[in-house]
Amino acid sequence: MANKKYVISIDQxxxxxRAIVFDHDGQIVSVGQLEHEQIFPHAGWVEHDPKEIWNNTREAIGQALSKASITRHDIVSVGITNQRETTVVWDKFTGEPVYNAIVWQDTRTQKIVEELSADGGKERFKSIVGLPLDTYFAGTKIKWILDNVEGARERAEAGDLLFGTTDSWVIWNLTGGVNGGVHVTDVTNASRTLLMDIRTLQWREDIAQVFGIPTSMLPEIKPSSGEFGIVEDNQLLREVPITGVLGDQQSATFGQAAFDAGESKNTYGTGCFLIFNTGEEVVESENGLLTTVGYKLGDEPTHYALEGSIAVAGSLVQWLRDNLRMIDSAPEIEKLAKTVEDNGGAYVVPAFSGLYAPYWRPDARGAIVGLTRYVNRGHIARAVQESTAYQTADVMDAVNKDSGVPLTELRVDGGMTANEDLMQFQADILGVDVVRPAVTETTALGAAYAAGLAVGYWSDLGELKTNWAEGKRWTPNMDEAERERLLRLWHKAVTKSFDWVDDDVN
Ligand SMILES: Nc1ncnc2c1ncn2[C@@H]1O[C@H](COP(=O)(O)OP(=O)(O)OP(=O)(O)O)[C@@H](O)[C@H]1O
Ligand SMILES: [Mg+2]
Structure with a gap:
């Protein structure tokens, strides 16, 4: 191993x-990155092209290797992290997806959720799988494809089709595709399907049957750190082992070195996700959080977490950019928001996919409230920025109630944490310090850690903890009465988004 200096992480x-090369200190050596198209065929529908994702992944790997002037010979192992729940179904003989990937934010499976809930309610499987029935999770999306794509159910029952989240899709392709590609996933990704027992870490035949999903489609579930497969011969990374896989939010938690019970992080990307590590204990939330697998290293005990998922955070900024054209780039929101002193009374509730934690209201849709003739584009930008902080406050409140021990600070990461005013506002509205690490690409870093641990590149979690370094800290600076006033109005705004979806409304 002496001549192998790096781990590469793929963040799909x-x-x-992205593909990011990390060194032994957990520092970034190089980055390759390509965006893919967001496909919105109807209101509430969100798709990706799996082929584009695979091509971009290959190209990102090439970019990262070439920018670092290294080859596969310098890479000890590959880690993979991914958008969770996003569902790909493909033909194992041709490698062709039978439909576009249905993305986690997609709400088309609302009717399926209602049908499945008719007998036993939305929480009928929650004590087993940790999740309520919701459009968010992969199981309902697989069912939609089997129900709606011509011939898909027959082909699935014949054993010709495979399901995977994008980790599985990328690994299957990296390891040979139709020529012997391995069909695997890790415990964290599997815990987002509605189909895995979170205690035994096995697929539940009986639940799959209720969904009408043949278990032959489902990938083999592996620990997050261990052998997944070896990259095939005609790839740049040929012969390099894939030894770490974590869903993006669990990966960011791991990359933040939040390995132990009571530790947490909040990631601000497309959505926003607060994860609270509960150690080896499966904790059932009484306040609208999900129970999810945090990580599992080889044969060691499984670590669990409570999660507060927020569907829309950075994507609201993109909506301001792409749909309303109020800004040309995401960071420009900072300048626009600074043109005003406050939100001018306006609140944006971005319930584009309904509301996730802690509300779980699929019937909600986006709302801008508190408008008067006074409100201008600066106020809207400000309200957009603030909505992420308020949503986080709601989730943190749920975490505090569930754990009984209020968090004393919040570790943050993700693209939106570049926004300093937002981070200050976040500290103000939470009343606790907000802390950003020196390396903010924690999502990629976590999978790199899992991959490196499996091959002995890093010896143990203690060694990884020493890699974590504080980058910047924001301390609350708002008086209590003002914080309470803003949160009161926010909560009023949230109620205005409820109860919008009727049978003939998407
Ligand atoms: N200065 C900023 N202020 C507010 N939002 C920002 C800023 N810069 C980036 N963003 C938002 O952050 C998001 C990008 O963050 P990040 O790169 O962590 O997400 P991502 O990893 O691409 O998300 P995903 O993993 O879901 O693809 C975008 O949605 C963008 O709108
Ligand atoms: Mg990300």
Whole structure:
């Protein structure tokens, strides 16, 4: 191993695919990145082209290797992290997807959720799988494809089709595709399907049957750190082992070195996800959080987490950019928001996919409220920025209630944390310090850690902890009465988004 200096991590995200080379200190050596198209065929529908994702992934790997002037011989192992829940179904003989990837934010499976909930309610499987029935999770999306793509169910029952989240899709292709590609996933990704028992880490035949999903489609579930497969001969990374896989939010938690019970992080990307590590204990939330697998290293015990998922955070900024054209780039929101002193009374509730945690209201849709003739584009930009902080406050409140021990600070990462005013506002509205590490690409870093641990590149979690370094800290600076006033109005705004979807409304 002496001559192998690096680990490469592939981050197959919602908006882009990245490949990042990390060194032994957990520092970034090089980055390759390509965005892919967001396909919106109807209101509430969100798709990606799996072929584009795979091509971009290959190209990102090439970019990262070439920018670092290294080859596969310098790489000890590959880690993979990915947008979770996004569902790909493909033909194992041709390698062709039978449909576009249905993205996690997609709400088309609302009717399926209602049908499945008719007998036993939305929480009928929650004590087994950790999740309520919701459009968010992969199981409902697989069912939609089997129900709606011509011939898909027959082909699935014949054993010709494979399901995977994008980790599985990328690994299958990296390891040979139709020529012997391996069909695997890790425990964290599997915990987002509605089909895995979170205690035994096995697929539940009975639940799959209720969904009408043949278990032959499902990937083999592996620990997050261990052998997944070897990259095939005609890839740049040929013969390099894939030894770490974590869903993006669990990966960011791992990359933040939040390995132990009571530790947490909040990632601000397309959506926003607060994860609270509960150690080896499966904790059932009483406040609208999900129970999810945090990580599992080889044969060691499984670590669990509570999660507060927020569907829309950075994507609201993109909506301001792409749909309303109020800004030309995401960071420009900072300048626009600074043109005003406050939100001018305006609140944006970005319930584009309904509301996730802690509300779980699929019937909600986006709302801008508190408008008067006074409100201008600066106020809207400000309200957009603030909405992420308010949503985080709601989730953190749920975490505090579930754990009984209020968080004393919040570790953050993700693209939106570049926005300093937002981070200050976040500290103000939470009343606790917000801390950003020196390396903010924690999503990619976590999978690199899992991959490196498996091959002995890093010896243990203690060694990884020493890699974590504080980058910047924001301390609350708002008086209590003002914080309470803003949160009161926000909560009023949230209620205005409820109960919008009727049978003939998407
Ligand atoms: N200065 C900024 N202020 C507010 N939002 C920002 C800023 N810069 C970037 N963003 C938002 O951050 C998001 C990008 O963050 P990040 O790169 O972590 O997401 P991502 O990893 O691409 O998401 P995903 O993993 O879901 O693909 C975008 O949605 C963008 O709108
Ligand atoms: Mg990401």
């Amino acid at each position: 995200g919602t908006t882009s695919s």
